[in-house]
Amino acid sequence: MQSPTDHAGKALTKNKHLVQWVEEMARLTKPDQVVWCDGSEEERHQLTEQAVASGVLLPLNQQKLPGCYLHRSNPNDVARVEQLTFICTPTKDEAGPTNNWMAPEEAYKKLGALFDGSMKGRTMYVVPYVMGPVGSHHSKIGIELTDSVYVVLNMRLMTRMGRAALTMLGESNDFNRGLHSTLDINPERRFICHFPQDNTIWSVGSGYGGNVLLGKKCLALRIGSYLGRNEGWLAEHMLILGVESPEGEMTYVAAAFPSACGKTNFAMMIPPKRFKGWKIWTVGDDIAWMRPGEDGKLYAVNPEFGYFGVAPGTNVKTNPNAMKTIAKDTIYTNVALTKDGGVWWEGKDGATPAELTDWTGKPWDPGAPSKAAHPNSRFTAPSTNNPALSKFYDDPHGVPVSAIIFGGRRATTVPLVMQAFNWMNGVFFGATLGSETTAAATGKVGVVRRDPMAMLPFCGYDMGTYFGHWLRMQGTVTNPPKFFLVNWFRKNQDGKFLWPGYGENMRVLKWIVDRARLRVGGQETPLGWVPRSGDLDLSGLDIPHEDVDAATNVDLDEWTAELDSMGEFFKTLGPTLPNVLELHRQVSLERIRIMRDGQKAATKSA
Ligand code: GTP
Ligand code: SPV
Ligand code: MN
Secondary structure, X not given: OOXXXXXXXXXXXXXXXXXXXXXXXXXXXXXXXXXEOOOOHHHHHHHHHHXXXXXXXXXXXXXXXXXXXXXXXXXXXXXXXXXXXXXXXOOHHXXXXXXXXXXXXXXXXXXXXXXXXXXOOOEEEEEEEEEOOOOOOOOEEEEEEEOOHHHHHHHHHHOEEOHHHHHHHOXXXXXXXXXXXXXOOOHHHOEEEEEHHXXXXXXXXXXXXXHHOOHHHHHHHHHHHHHHHHHOOEEEOEEEEEEEOOOOOEEEEEEEOOOOOXXXXXXXXXXXXXXXXXXXXXXXXXXXXXXXXXXXXXXXXXXXXXXXXXXOOOOXXXXXXXXXXXXXXOEEXXXXXXXXXXXXXXXXXXXXXXXXXXXXXXXXXXXXXOOOOOOOOEEEEEHHHOOOEOOOOOOOOOEEEEEEEEEOOOOOOOOOEEEOOOHHHHHHHHHOOEEEOOOOEOOOOOXXXXXXXXXXOOOOOOHHHHHHHHHHHHHHOXXXXXXXXXXXXXXXXXXXXXXXXXXXHHHHHXXXXXXXXXXXXXXXXXXXXXXXXXXXXXXXXXXXHHHHHHHHOOOHHHHHHHHHHHHHHHHHHHHHOOHHHHHHHHHHHHHHHHHHHHHHHHHHHO
């Protein structure tokens, strides 16, 4: 192969490790041509035209939605497939009991056979990208080879893609090797395999989201978490936001909620009227890379450059910043189409349009039980469209994190907010996080499962060892953040949410910021600190006080059952589970027992 050039014939790289690997992968997959991407505007224009001509993208109404397109994926390919996602470490123990494991040689052989000739008649795109600010010590370089123009256009939105990545790479051999082919989009021939020791990802048989945009879940989380353990940092499924007070005081917060549990919404939140002068700035909406800084604080960068956000439920009331973000230059996937070339989904503003084409391309019957937009339909939009984008979103140092929040989707038990007593207790909150499953992955929706740190599908190595890494990180962070647990999703007997959520979550965030800055009180429970009555600012909030009480309540009977269920989960993790977490669980149970004894004695003597 000659030295690779961009579409205008200008040299792109002389990196022999890279050129050799691309040649090798091209020999395997046998594409008709190899195209190196430079990330330029002209290239985007060309690829978009091509995608439209081949039906991969459908232009939307360019007056209403300039630069916006619709993509419909194969109905068998609409979400991440956890059961087909593998960690391929030399031993099964390294992948741990929560991951699917395949031996590396077996995986290379099995997928190698599928990749053999898989790009015949197709183009192989070479997509160089940086995760994290270009040139930052936080950042990592990846190269994705793909036969999907949809993937190229999405990677262009989601990462710093093109020439800048090759310049940053220089002659180095230190880059993630990602290979992707859509093959025939057949679930029987679909595998997403990670080789942490080789810094390599092979993905075959899918064209959707986290399965194929290899910089995202595959590199930034699964491979990233492995690199983070070896190199002393954390790769987490967390949003990052800045809270600015009316006086201009800035506090950064990182929060892990499982897929489709509110990260994008929280990261773009607009505070309610009561919080005049308060502003939320988005640094990231899905992934955080965090490492200790010289001042002993934990610094976070968002490795991504765009948002791959859930469409359903997004509207002018719940997330006005997202609505502005996706008004231009956005790729919509699996949403419904209106008659005039607009987009629609369940939970969008206004009345349901009379005539809709559903996400599969068929006329939609409003009477039918099926949804017009797929529940995991998404938008891909550049973060620079976000009116609330933090001016530090691209800062090579990252932002200092004062609070870390874990949260799940729980109809019962877990209160609106609770603060951990210390770092270890915070790791315990994360390690035992439970949440109802959502449409973000294939499988049953609404079942409570343990999703530690919201990383169950994304941790690239053994879970117990990962908890150990989290615990040990305390030794490197002398000015540590405070830890919190939240739940926006508690329900009443009728199945209605007790807490209004979205912008109103500012009330909880305010308490978190004040706690992190040691300037508001709290009530101690056996499990953590909760706001005293009156600590949460509820003025101007139009919901019954009983609902707030029910949302914030810590019921010791429910928590006894919860701690028992956490114990069952711990048992499944095996010998690498740090003992201190099991001890903490037992101490919590014992504290509940003693507390209830005290309460009983008090009732008797009264
Ligand atoms: P991923 O991109 O899959 O990682 O999801 P995410 O964590 O970014 O979730 P997102 O913010 O997209 O929200 C997912 C769904 O939860 C959407 O349908 C939202 O409308 C809904 N949601 C978000 N925040 C709240 C909240 O505070 N209360 C309630 N009831 N629903 C919420
Ligand atoms: C998630 O499922 O957590 C996502 C979407 O953010 S995907 O990129 O498909 O993983
Ligand atoms: Mn996510």
